[in-house]
Amino acid sequence: MNSVDEAKLIDGRSIATAILARAAANVQRISTETGGQVPALATVIVGDDPASHTYVRMKRKRCEEAGMLSIRVELPQGTTTPQLLDAIHKLAASQTVHGILLQHPVPAPIDRRAAFEAIPIEKDVDGVTSAALGRLLLGMPSLAPCTPRGIMMLLEEHDVDLDGAEATVIGRSPILGRPMASMLINKHATVTLCHSRTRSLSNLVRRADVVIAAVGKPRYVKGTWIKPGAVVIDAGYNPGNIGDVDFDSAIKRASLITPVPGGVGPMTIAVLIEQTVQAAADQLGVSLGTSGGADKSRVG
Numbered sequence: 604m605n606s607v608d609e610a611k612l613i614d615g616r617s618i619a620t621a622i623l624a625r626a627a628a629n630v631q632r633i634s635t636e637t638g639g640q641v642p643a644l645a646t647v648i649v650g651d652d653p654a655s656h657t658y659v660r661m662k663r664k665r666c667e668e669a670g671m672l673s674i675r676v677e678l679p680q681g682t683t684t685p686q687l688l689d690a691i692h693k694l695a696a697s698q699t700v701h702g703i704l705l706q707h708p709v710p711a712p713i714d715r716r717a718a719f720e721a722i723p724i725e726k727d728v729d730g731v732t733s734a735a736l737g738r739l740l741l742g743m744p745s746l747a748p749c750t751p752r753g754i755m756m757l758l759e760e761h762d763v764d765l766d767g768a769e770a771t772v773i774g775r776s777p778i779l780g781r782p783m784a785s786m787l788i789n790k791h792a793t794v795t796l797c798h799s800r801t802r803s804l805s806n807l808v809r810r811a812d813v814v815i816a817a818v819g820k821p822r823y824v825k826g827t828w829i830k831p832g833a834v835v836i837d838a839g840y841n842p843g844n845i846g847d848v849d850f851d852s853a854i855k856r857a858s859l860i861t862p863v864p865g866g867v868g869p870m871t872i873a874v875l876i877e878q879t880v881q882a883a884a885d886q887l888g889v890s891l892g893t894s895g896g897a898d899k900s901r902v903g
């Protein structure tokens with residue numbers, strides 16, 4: 604990669620590091636102002652999927668590095684929906700737990716939606732409840748799904764002008780594509796939301812000023828689909844650290860692009876930590892002001 608290409612890279616790691624440093628400072632502030640109370644994130648994991656356990660370990664590690672408490676709830680494969688709901692209800696009722704993260708995918712036949720809905724909105728630091736998603740859709744301040752909020756922060760950090768821009772989002776999952784589309788609409792982009800039934804995907808990508816790939820297929824989005832000068836955000840994370848965008852061909856046409864790894868990935872955990880600190884501050888009655896944790900006035 605030459606120096607011109609390097610200038611196009613969006614460095615998610617350094618932006619995430621700054622968010623985590625701010626979160627750590629706010630943890631101290633909360634502790635000082637409340638006589639020693641510490642923000643606490645409960646992670647709930649069901650079953651033994653190795654990738655899910657790795658993700659939860661990373662989240663717990665970041666939590667502890669920020670000076671927060673990390674509470675681990677591990678339930679065995681075969682846990683029933685009522686058993687999972689019981690565990691979440693206990694965390695919901697605990698005054699010393701400020702955020703609850705239910706790691707997904709949750710193994711079948713558990714009713715995943717019922718489990719998410721058991722999380723009270725003020726502790727929904729992963730933005731998975733219908734209440735949080737509804738607020739987001741309506742452009743109301745809310746905790747939000749971490750990956751799309753992290754992507755919005757990357758765009759903001761790089762002064763990407765979304766007002767009137769054409770944005771194409773590939774993927775419509777409830778944790779990524781759908782909330783992403785809502786956040787972009789809230790910032791006045793004109794959004795095309797694509798999925799597996801979309802016809803002529805390459806043409807819809809070609810007209811976009813901003814492309815968000817959240818499709819879950821390695822190197823699926825080709826460089827020839829990218830409009831020269833477009834901003835390309837690759838949320839994909841496929842085995843072998845491979846994104847959903849064919850990076851080598853896309854960087855030739857993009858004005859800005861996220862690498863994989865080191866682009867969107869680090870932002871997801873940083874936003875989770877930031878939102879947990881904000882949730883704790885709200886529950887403990889501490890104002891973090893404009894240097895706050897997750898800025899809950901954010902509608903994008």
Ligand code: NAP
Nearest residue numbers: 750774775776779798799817818819838839840867868871
């Ligand atoms: P998902 O739930 O599997 O959703 C994938 C979406 O892509 C679906 O909406 C699907 O359409 C659509 N799709 C599949 N094949 C397509 C095709 N050929 N053309 C157009 N659209 C197609 O995945 P997800 O959870 O949203 O994750 C998406 C990607 O982001 C994955 O690579 C995942 O690993 C990554 N991810 C990264 C982070 C992070 O922190 N970096 C966090 C979460 C996810 P249908 O709805 O029609 O099936």
